[in-house]
Structure formats: structure tokens, C-alpha cells
Amino acid sequence: MPRAVTTRRKAVMTVIAWTVGLLIFFPILWTVLTSFKTEADAIAIPPRFLNFDWTLENYVTVQERSDYFRHFWNSVVISVGSTLIGLAIAIPAAWAMAFVPGKRTKDVLMWMLSTKMLPPVGVLVPIYLLFRDTGLLDTRIGLVIVLTLINLPIIVWMLYTYFREIPGEILEAARMDGAGLRSEILYVLTPMAVPGIASTMLLNIILAWNEAFWTLNLTAAKAAPLTAFIASYSSPEGLFYAKLSAASTMAIAPILILGWFSQKQLVRGLTFGAVK
């Protein structure tokens, strides 16, 4: 009875998918729950799941103590800014690699990826000195530059994969019709690759939003984004889990909502070209 097997298989797959999904989501759920607990409930042994006195006190404290909107705005400027500049550089680069590959294109791609293999702390001091001398320390422009550069290899790689799926004949046809290089990329290639570009953009915004090494080390008071906002609520001496959870929830909420609304594009983009 193939039908019964299919149904059972479907049920098993559903259960597995839900289990994996819940496992992945659990830390976020736990953070959100903890943010509504008192500090004493947050560290209670055994842990309390839902049976605790719900309180908004942590959110009030966090609001009073820090300027959330300044950090939030810094995060928005840094992540969106670095993504847009990154795309502007990566689209032509990926076009060249996908449609007019040279002998060394593969090597160039690998070399770009290899820059991701260096531990960031290894170049912290040189970059810090460069930033100091150019006055970029604790500025949003400085962070936009750094995050653009560190995420560029990923953007180029993702776009390259999408562009390769677009038949070269279409671009040839455009050229036959007299389209120049600029109009070919702008009016033919880009609209066709919109799902890929959108998902690259979203993924890059998420990566830049969550980046917590350079954003912590190159900022002080003015350009500090939400990562610094979270880091200010951890304490070596004293209970802090509930307040830290409230700060974390506030920091991830915008990106979580963005991800929620754009999940279709994300999934479509990430699986683009995966199924032939």
C-alpha cells in the first residue's frame, strides 16, 4: 500500500522536522521567557518553564539604563549600509565570474574565500591602528567599511552561484538587441536574479546585524550597535540573566521580524538552483 507508506512517512518527516525546528528555536524561546522572569526565577534550579511570576521589570530597567534607539539605529545603518555597498561591488564581480570566466576565475573565488579563514583577532591591532590614524574609530562609516569587506566574499560567492543558473543565451539575446554592458547588468540580469539578490541581501543584513567582534572592538560610545548593548548587561559579580535576556530579546526582535516576513524569499533564494 504505497499510499499508507507515504502517509506514514510524511507523518514521521513532519515529526522530525518539528523536533529539529523546536530544538533550533528553543534557545531563542528560553531567552524570551527568561526576559519576563525575576533574577531569582531566572536561575532557579530546577528551571521554571512557564510557572513563574511574569514581570516587565527587566524591560523597564533596560530602557532606563541604556539608549536602545541609538544602538538600534547604529545597527540599522551599519548592516544596511554595508550590505548595499557590498552588493554594488559584488554584482558586477559575480557577473564577470559567471559569464566571462577567465583561466583563473576559480582561483580568484577560492582566494576570496580564503580571506575568511583568518581569525579576525589576528588583524585587530593593524586595523585598529589604521582606524586610529584615519579617524574612523567609533564611527559608523568605519564599521560599514569593515563589514562590507568581511562579508564581500560571501556575497560574491552567493551571487556567483545564482548567476550561473541564468542561461547565458538570454544575455546574448540582449546584446544582439544592442544592450550595452550597463543595461545588460541593470535591466536584464538583475531583474532575473532578484530572488537570489534578495536572499543574499537578507542573509548579509543578518550577518552584519549579528557581527560581534569588530562592532565591539572598533566602537566606544557613539557608533556602538546592538551587540554592544547586549554586552553591557553581562556581569561578573551579580545576577544578570533576566536583564541580559531582555536586552537580547530587544536586540534580536527587529531582525527576527524581518526574517519572519521575508522567509519566503530567503528559502526561495537559498534553495535557488539546488533542485534541477
Next chain:
Amino acid sequence: MSTTLRALLGATALCAAGGIAAAQENVTLTIATVNNGDMIRMQALASDFTEKHPNIELEWVTLEENVLRQRVTTDIATKGGQYDVMTIGTYEVPIWGAQDWLVPLNDLPAEYDVDDLLPAIRDGLTVDGNLYAAPFYGESSMVMYRTDLMEAAGLEMPEAPTWDFIKEAAAAMTDKDAEVYGICLRGKAGWGENMAFLTAMANSYGARWFDEEWNAQFDSPEWKATLDDYLMLMNEYGPPGAANNGFNENLALFQQGKCGMWIDATVAASFVTNPEDSTVADKVGFALAPDNGLGKRGNWLWAWSLGIPAGSQKIDAAKEFIAWATSKEYTAMVAEKEGWANVPPGTRQSLYDNPEYQKVPFAQMTLDSINAADPTQPTVDPVPYTGVQFVAIPEFQGIGTAVGQQFAAALAGQSTAEQALSNAQALTTREMTRAGYPK
């Protein structure tokens, strides 16, 4: 010279002059600090300072301790000039002071009364006779214990207990079925975690990190005795999973009534006696950290202090701020607004002479503990370094954490005490030789 160029130059000069005038008038100080209760209180009360100094604005950068340390170290080592006031500890001050990375604070005003600072704390912040940071709050470590459990065990905690008494009391108080553990100690690996406790404990056993020639000493019988006793106490009478416990985990256990004794920072006293968070608030007693009759106790010394990096352009304003934050007047203001128990402790003799403050249950024991520590002569045998629960050399963070991992592994049962000590000896010797220390 063309008219345009002349006009441009004139405008630039005017702007520059205006800029200088503005700098004299309005200054923004960037202050890097940690998220500890006393520091957060200082931020809330800082309007008192800005009201008295309307030309000085304050910007706060609050970070987690390890992030802060990495961040300010990068900045000060590269003279980045991002901060005007840094919150640093007794570990950084001797190293940075010797490098001339900090501005000396020898010219604080007379009313600041620098002689009022507790000698142990002041010595820890002084290099070659120069005071390089002003203490905001100081702490040592002591025994906090449950008076009800001690009484039920038929024992009485002396004011200055020995390690033998601690072992006896831990055995008598442990009731694993009721989830009451005789002793809770730090187990989490890290130079400021388990190694802070173990280094201080080792001092009272006559052990030391290095001899006078900078040779590692983990192969000494004193270190063996220290680690054996620590492991015995934790395995027999400690809570399960102790290799993951740091200050906050033990604080939670103690507040929930699961620890008979806890030897840790004196600053914990205000947490465990606070009835809002602690279920045992009215049943806590305090005693000096234990000893073995060798002349040194197992207590550490730390002071979160405010210093000015040499790269700051606003030294005068920064000094004004530091003089305000660490003054007697600031203490009086906290007492008036938040009560004596919330005053930053452990920096000034005058605070402990105050009859109001003497009523705080842990005040005298905190002072006695701080006075019992000597950062310039921390061990029984002479050593070439300063620091009670650390060695004030730049390499210590790395070495201390690596050794801490060996000891945490022994606590978790992944290796024996002998293996842990022999590995600690090997890795310390290797790193110190590489850094060129042993003579």
C-alpha cells in the same frame, strides 16, 4: 596670495580658534566601565557631578568584564584615545603603570585625602611611588557560612578558621539527600575564576607560582597539598558539576540554601544578606579566609579602580571626575540616597571609622580581610612578583587560564591531581621560557 586663498586660511584659523575655545569650555568624557552594581549606581548618580561641572559631559561605555579588558587593552596599547577614564583592576595597574600607559594621579586635591585610602589597596595601585589609579571599590575574599547549619552541626565558626576546621565543618554540614553541600567553591576555568581562588588558597599553604628566579613551582609539595585538599573538599562535600561553577553560579546556590559555606568575594556579602534575593538572608555569618598557621591567609585582594590612559586629551576633566567618584563625599551621597549597605566598600579607612557603617553586618569582616592581604608580599616564601591571586605580568592571563583548565579537568575527574600539576608545571615553564623570564 589670492583673495580666495586668504579668505579660506582666515576661515580655517577662525574655526581652529573657535575649536580650542570650545574644547576649553565643553568637554565630553568617555568612561569605560563594567556592569557591576556599584558602577551602575555611579552612572545613576553622575548627575551630581555634571551639575557641579556643567562644562563636562559624560558618555558611558558599559561592557562585560572580559570584553572590556580586551577593548581597553587594545586602545591603551595603540594609544587609540577612545577613552578618558577606564575602569581597571589591580592586575592591570602595575603592568600599565610600569609601561607609562597611565597618567599618574599624584596631584589630586588635598581634600581628596589620599592618605585615607586603605594601605593594601593603595599599594596595589602604586608603581614606583606613583599612584596610577584611584580605587572605586575594593574587595577581598572571606568565608560566608550558614549560621543555622553550623549550629545544627554542633560547631562554632572561629573568626579566623583554619583549613582543618573548614574540612571538619564541610563534612558535618553536608547532607546530599537534602541537596545541602558543605562547601561551594569556584571550579570554572579561568585566571580570574578558579585560579583566583586557588592561587589565594595556595598562598596559605606556603605555595607560590614562581621562585625568585621565575621558575614555575607546581612541582612543589605545597601545591600538591593545595590541590589535593581542594579536590577532596569539592568531590566529597561540594555540589555536583562544580567544574562549571563561577561566582554567579555559587551565589545562586548559596542564596537558595544549598551551600553550608562559600569562600568568595567580600562583595557577595551584600547579595546573600539581601532578603529580596536570598532565602537565607538572616542566617549568614562571616569569617576570615582560612589559613594553615603559616602567616598567610587564603584571601585575595582586588580593587576596581579608575585610571586615565596616557592617550587622553582631557586629562584635567578626567581627574576631576575620578576625584568626584572616589571621594568621601560620593560615599556620603550614596549612603544618604541608597543606604549604608550600598556604599562602595573597601577603599577608605574613614568609611570603616564611621559608626553608621559599622552597623552593616559584613563591614568589619570586609576590612579585616582586605587588611589581611598584602599584594607586595603575597606568599610565605619570597617571590619576584606582586599580586595576591594573580601574578602581575602580561603573560599571566594566558598562563593562568591554561593552568585553570588543567585544574578544572582534575575537578571534573578527567585527570588526576598529579597529572594536572605536572601539565601545569610543563606549560608554565614553556611559556615563561618563551617569554624570557627564568634567569
